[in-house]
Amino acid sequence: MLYIVIPEEFRSGAEELIKLFFPRNGYKFIEKTDILDPNDIFISLDINDENDKHEIKICLKHEDEILYSESACIEKKDECNRIRSQAKVLLYNCLSHYTGKKLPWGALTGIRPAKIVRSLLNMGLTSDEAYRKLTDYYKLSENKARLTVEVALNEMGFLKNAEKKVSVYIGIPFCTSRCIYCSFPSVEMSKFGNLVSDYLEALHKEMQWVAQWIRDRNLEIDTVYIGGGTPTAISESHLDYLLNSVVSVLPLENIREFTVEAGRPDTLNFEKLNIIRNAGVTRISINPQTMQEKTLKLIGRNHTASQVFEAFGMARALGFRNINCDLIAGLPDENERDFEETLARIGELSPDSVTVHTLSVKRASRLINEMEIIRQTDDETVNSMVETAGFFLRSMGMHPYYLYRQKNILANLENVGYAKPGCEGIYNILIMEEVQTILALGAGASTKIVYPEENRVERVFNVKNVEQYIRRIDEMIQRKIKLLDT
Known part of the structure; x- marks a missing residue:
């Protein structure tokens, strides 16, 4: 057991790092070292004031022997985040020395x-x-x-002058089934499909308020992203109503990108894709996640690999020239050969962009409760999958254009979007880099208000429950008013 003495205000950030070295515990925070036995090993991190500087010192001790020690000084005028960053770097160096891990x-x-x-x-x-x-x-x-x-x-290049505009996210929290790894707010159509009409009416009301707020401030919409759930899980008539609402209500005169997640290929047909195309959508995402039939069944996706090809064929025939695919590295029971086969079949589709996610085991997913019975991919294999994907997609003429990481992601890796030049997902860049206000509509949506001069981001959340969102739509609008009009 490794004992750690660290100031309370730094523990939360420090523990994220410590867990990467000790994923199954093996450490314990304590307040003082005088409770330890002589044979115990401990790390202490101290921050002391020294004239116009803060001295940060970390020490690894066993009995009276210092096994590792390092210190750094931070100017007092520097912000608190600088101190946190330096403390985390010292902690990493110490833990790496102690465990031998990098x-x-x-x-x-x-x-x-x-x-x-x-x-x-x-x-x-x-x-x-x-x-x-x-x-x-x-x-x-x-x-x-x-x-x-x-x-x-x-x-x-995509971030230039982005702070002068806003983007709009619209959440459609309906799906044909819930994937084992999913943590997004979503409900199954078979159980909650009767709520779609009322949901879209509430969404329309929220959209009208957002549109007026944008016009009152002479702002322009930069991008629109309709996500889920699976937006195309709803019927043709409901999809037509939704997209007509977007086009007729929101000021889209100078929009750079209009994306619809058409994620599940089994929810697509020619009519739905035609509705999307006629609404002026410039980018869609058809997401296989894997091309392995056994894995698709295991993770709860009710479609086949052949349906991905069918959906792609229909979309290309209708003239879509910017189609994204999402893949997940590290899915349960998949090996490197499985993943390479998936990449090869993605190559046959010739998408315009591919987002490679590394599986993240999230608290709100079913997967976290089934880890004992489902074989988790080891770190070395996942890392190889991610590296292979990068080489393969570059060979297709794509380059990495956005990047983000998540808690509980396998092998402490990352998610990367690759795209052919001109096919980058602009909304993806904007939401990650937090340089532009994102007005988010729908159940579970999170609005981000960016104050670039103050380097500050404020958030306002809609309720996740679909029925609550419908009933409390006026309250959701009032939440936005309270933040946006202050």
Whole structure:
């Protein structure tokens, strides 16, 4: 057992990092070292004031012997986050020394590593200097540092003047079935399909208020993203009503991108795709997640690999020229050969972009309760899958354009979006980099208000329950008014 003495205000962030070294416990926070036995090993992290600086010191001890020690000084004028960052770096160095482990993302536990690079570039560093900061200070592996810098550079053009506009997210929380790994707010059509009409009416009301708020401030909508759930799980008439509402209510004159997640191929037909096309949608996502039939059944997706090809064929025939696919590396019971076969079949589809997710075991998913009976993919295999995907998609003429990480992600890896030039998902970049206000509508939607001058983001949440959202739609609007009009 490793005992850790660390100031209370740093424990939450520190524990995220510690769990990566000790995923099955093996550590314990304590208040004082005087309760320990002589043979116990402990880490202490202290922050002391020294003139105009804060001294941060970490020490690993066994009995009276110092096994590792390191310190750093931070100017008192620097913000608290700088102190937290430095403390986490020292903790990483100490834990790495103690365990002999090196993590691919080093001391970084946040979900938006490209933001760090963008900040460094804005401070005047070159891309090479930013790369060295990632490897030397944050201790990223060379591969992850290169990836992060590349993504940050590829994002730059899409972020120019983004803070002067807003984007709109519209959530359709209906699905044909619930995938084993899913943690998003969604309900099954077989049980809650009778709520779709009332839900769309409530959504229309929220949309009208958002549209008026945008017009009153002479703002422009940059991107619209309709996600879920599975938006195409609803009927043709409901889908037509939804998209007509979007087009007729929202000011879309200068929109750069209009995306609809058509995620489940078994929910698509020619009529639905034609409705989407006629509404002016510029980008759709058809998501196989895997091309292995055995895995599709295991994870609860009610479609086949052949239906993915059928959906793609219909979409291409209707003229869609920007189609994304989502894949997941590390799905239960899959090996490297399975994943390589999936990539090969994705190559046959020739999508315009592919988002490679690493499986994340989320608290709100069914998967977390079935880990004892489902074989989890080991770290080495997952890492190989992710690396293979990167090489393969680059060979298809794609480049990485956005990147984010999640808690409880296998092998402490990442999710990366790859795209052919001109087919990048702009909304994906905007939501990750937090440079633009995102007005989110629907059950479970989270609005982000960005204050770039203050480097601050405020959030307002809609209730997740669909029935509650319908009944309390006026309250959801009032929540937005309270935040947006203050």
